[in-house]
Amino acid sequence: MTPMDRLRIQVSGETGYTTNYCAALRGAGGEPVAGYCPTPDLSCAGLLLCGGGDIESTLYGQEDRGSQPPDRERDRAELALVHAFLEADKPVLGICRGMQVINVALGGTLIQDLPEGQRPFHGGGKGDMVHPVRSLEGSLLHRLYGPVFSVNSAHHQAVDQLGRDLRAIAWAESGFAEAFDLPGGHVLGVQFHPERMSFGRRRLDAVDGSAIFSWFISACQGDTAAFFQRPGLPLL
16 A cells, blocks of 8 residues: 555644654554644544643643643644544544643643652653553443553643543543543544554553554544454454
8 A cells, every 4th residue: 555545644743753653553554644733634534643741721721730831832733633623523533642632622621740659650751651441331442452451651641621522431540531532423532652552662561552543544434333343353
């Protein structure tokens, strides 16, 4: 399959830090169109929001309570991307910060600074911590990975109050939402990093993150039913 044959996916992330996300999309059969603070390109079949820094707290009605300095230009660009793709009824996948952006775009709030014992990363915030999460029965992640499975995480913030119509579908051990979806739509947010558990970055101590990207490409093609008919699912 040549790049011309692949489904184009708009990718928003920090300059120089989209490589793993783009590689995972290509591994699943997509063609990423990546940029920093891009304007919505609705000729693309879907939107992927990458990880990164903290969101400006005033955008969800709070004073600064432990957030890191924001990138206000990126915040506003990505909120506009979410609204544009949702209005166009096109799939959206948010990873880590991307999950938080979707939540804020839909009126939700964030925990600005998790207590030390609830932060899922190694000392100093460097590197992933592998930890178990619990999934909602019947949800996408439950179908892919079962009721309890291991993922990687590296973050100090988390989703607090869910935005409009969002549904939590996985939880960390400390109780905050590790993933959500939008019932009736093809929107998925995950706090962990499947791009670092996929294809050339597959790891043996966590589930195969490539299933999430394969599902996303299927959603962008409008055929998730075919995805679940593939042999070998669920990917436990």
